[in-house]
Amino acid sequence: MLHNAITRARRVRRDDAGFTLIELLIVIVILGVLAAIVVFSVSGITDTGDTAACEAEVQTVATAEEAHYADRGSYGSLSDLATNGFLRDADTEYVASASAGDGSLTMVAGAPCAAG
Template identity: 60%
Template sequence: MLSSAMNRARGARKNESGFTLIELLIVIVILGILAGIVVFSVRGITDRGEKSACNANLKTVQTASEAYYAKNGSYAADGAALVSGGFLQSDPTALTDAKTKVTYTTGTPPTITGGTSC
């Protein structure tokens, strides 16, 4: 009884075959297409993140400038004055990335513009 069960198992294994080259190539092509879709989707997410960071920096400097004016009666000379006055923790006008950098031009009121991503 045991030997007949083993013979049937061996016979079933002989009829099994592996994947063909065509089947493997089809799977590789499908995975490549899916990877391409993911790459383009992630690039759009990065662009939106840079735009959000730029807008956040712009609004933060505008708010800090108004708070400086409310406390001191005049506008800050530059972004560094907002940091030294305690209105900002770091100076977004000193960023090296042109996409998220904020430009602060002295005036009454000052001109505050965002980087290329805004």
């Protein structure tokens, strides 16, 4: 009786072959395709974030320029805006400079948005 149980267990284990190499390769290919889709989707999200950050910075500097003009009667450069308390810091990522003459903004090369 014990001998019959052991023989049956060995036969069941022998019949259980597991996954074939083809099945494993198909799963790996499917996972690769899904990973590629996720990578391209995430890169689009960061591009949108950079554009929004650029637009927010332009709006902040433009508002600071208008506040400086209302308070002092003239536009100021980025360092003037920071010195007089209209900007927290003159070190901006997307706006290269602000004109003290007419208040126009110059963007850094490759900025994801435009001034104004």
